[in-house]
Amino acid sequence: MINxxxxxxxxxxxxxxxxxxxxxxxxNYVFAIILNFIKDYNEVENVAQEVFLxxxxxxxxxxxxxxxxWIGRIASNKSx
Numbered sequence: 001m002i003n004x005x006x007x008x009x010x011x012x013x014x015x016x017x018x019x020x021x022x023x024x025x026x027x028n029y030v031f032a033i034i035l036n037f038i039k040d041y042n043e044v045e046n047v048a049q050e051v052f053l054x055x056x057x058x059x060x061x062x063x064x065x066x067x068x069x070w071i072g073r074i075a076s077n078k079s080x
Contacts, residue, residue, distance in 0.1 A: 004067055012059050019059075023052055029068065030075045037079035051075045 002021070010018035030051050034044045054074050062070060 005064065008059065008062065008064075008067065011056070012062075019056060022055070026068070026071055030071065033072055033075040034079045037076070047078050048075075051078045054078065 004025075007018045007022050007025075011022060027048070030048050031044060034047050034051070038044050038047060051071075051074055055071060058074070
């Protein structure tokens, strides 16, 4: 398995496959967080897309510190 920090670095450099792997690694985690706030599955999917778009846009500013927690914070904020 590839190192998370390598995936992040490659995604920042524009590697779409690296970002797809990040999405695959964290999609269940993001969905679980959103489901705590929103019970409509269709809306959960919409918010999840917004979360991953925000992650993609914010990756260049990510400070190498607790990636999973950072994603969780974005998911919670988007859900609210």
